[in-house]
Amino acid sequence: MLGRMLLVIACMVTLNGCEKIAVLSTPAKQPHASHTPLANLAEKNFWKTLHQGDYNKLPETTKLLTAAYLENPNDPQLAAHLGFVHIWKITERAREKNIPPTITDEITLATHYFKEAVELDPQDARYQGFLGDSMLVSGKISHDERQEVRGYFQLKRAIALWPEFNYFTGGYVMSDLDSHSDRFKEGLEWQWKTLDLCTGTTINRNDPDYRPYLALETTKGRKRACWNSWIAPHNFEGFFLNMGDMLTKQGNWQTAIKIYNNAKLSKTYSTWPYRNMLERRIQNVKKNVGYFQQKNAHSADKAILFNSGNGCAACHQN
Ligand code: HEC
Structure with a gap:
């Protein structure tokens, strides 16, 4: 009753105020998990495609997930997995025979x-982290600096929630930037921070030998993102493949070799599946700069992992 009265008053004053109150007095979208045969099929198919690193199956997988999402657009996991298939499609675009300009629509959909x-x-x-990545990339593509700044702060929020995972996620997209830029340097700094958090120490940046920390391996809690x-x-x-690539790109190939070797x-x-790729990088490290x-x-x-066509499969393919 009071809401209705406020709405009437606000609408008499400005249209903007009217909109704000109307939106706030309307219920937000509510989460509701899907367990229908279609949702189960779409999810099963999604994990299979991801774990096989089967980029060519993405259209089929996306179709199934979209159908399941339309059946129940309130399932957070279906929405997220649609975000992941669209960001995968654009990230590994080097696998396409011809890359059409419409590939950029994938990041719009991912966002x-x-x-x-x-x-x-x-x-x-x-x-949260992948939303930040998507916003950053879409801002860059459309020359919208404000969107990039929003993406950056979205990443900072995501890092605060789960640093062991999101220092990587955030720094990874920045690996594509000019290696002399502040953002690239920050992205590499975030990889070092991941190692500090994962080892519970300050890792020796001149000799980042990971052998002393292998006993810390776990599949539980936040630290599972380290393994x-x-x-x-x-x-x-x-x-370690990505981090070695970032160090190489910066010209620090001596440390890159040590980081690659940790893998x-x-x-x-x-x-x-990508061990030979890593070993060729160690062999060609100086040329790769x-x-x-x-x-x-x-x-x-000849490309950093992020642009290599294996930017998702390197970690997710069995
Ligand atoms: C350096 C390795 C690495 C790379 C590269 C990487 N991921 Fe991941 N990914 C992870 C880790 C670690 C997790 C967190 C797993 C957990 O929750 O335990 C994760 C989580 C996920 C999930 C799980 C979401 C869920 O619902 O459980 C999906 C899907 C995913 N990544 C897709 C992708 C896609 C698509 C790309 C490429 C754009 C990508 N990843 C790149 C390591 C990676």
């Missing part, structure tokens, strides 16, 4: 779905 997921489940720090898991079976290897400490290194600094790389070996 939209991650925003929905965050609204429905604000506690999931992973959705391999069912969700990200080669997270450990992929993390080999994983118990499942020998089954990692120049290659990684170029804007348009022409092969996976």
